Amino acid sequence: MGNFLTTSSVLQCPHGGSVSAISTNSVTKMGGAFVVTQSDTFTIAGCPFMLPGAVPSPCVTVQWITSSLSNTVNGNNAPTTDSQGLCLAGTQAPQGTVLISTTQTQVSGT
Numbered sequence: 001m002g003n004f005l006t007t008s009s010v011l012q013c014p015h016g017g018s019v020s021a022i023s024t025n026s027v028t029k030m031g032g033a034f035v036v037t038q039s040d041t042f043t044i045a046g047c048p049f050m051l052p053g054a055v056p057s058p059c060v061t062v063q064w065i066t067s068s069l070s071n072t073v074n075g076n077n078a079p080t081t082d083s084q085g086l087c088l089a090g091t092q093a094p095q096g097t098v099l100i101s102t103t104q105t106q107v108s109g110t
Contacts, residue, residue: 001108002080004071008033009103013059013087014096017047028073031104037076038067042098044087049095059087062098080108 005011008031011019022041025034036042042062051057062085067077079085085098 002068002082003103003105003108004030004068005036005079005081005083005100005103006030006033007036009036010101011042011062011085012099012101013044013047013049013062014099015047015049015059017044017049017059017087019044019062019098025073031106033104035073035078037073037078038064038083039076042085047087049089057089057091057093057095059095060090061088062086063088 007021007023020043021036023034023036028035044059047058049057064079065084065086067079067083071078081100087095089095
């Protein structure tokens with residue numbers, strides 16, 4: 001059972017870029033912040049990743065591969081600390097999994 005992610009959760013790409021969640025949820029809060037869903041927008045800023053030959057290839061978005069299957073918010077599955085998110089470049093090339101540093105600790109789900 002993992003803790004649900006919220007708009008205040010601290011997430012990073014594997015290269016140190018900061019992930020920001022833009023949620024369509026404006027009702028359900030946990031720990032004082034809105035709960036995010038798998039279908040929300042997750043953008044990444046500040047990723048320094050370079051391909052060989054010094055070609056910039058920063059992570060720009062997160063696509064959630066797994067999330068809670070039994071808990072939803074507004075009909076959408078909600079990611080937890082047990083979920084896996086894939087960081088993608090602008091070309092949609094996968095560049096590693098999202099790192100979840102902190103989130104609310106009051107509510108968890110499967």
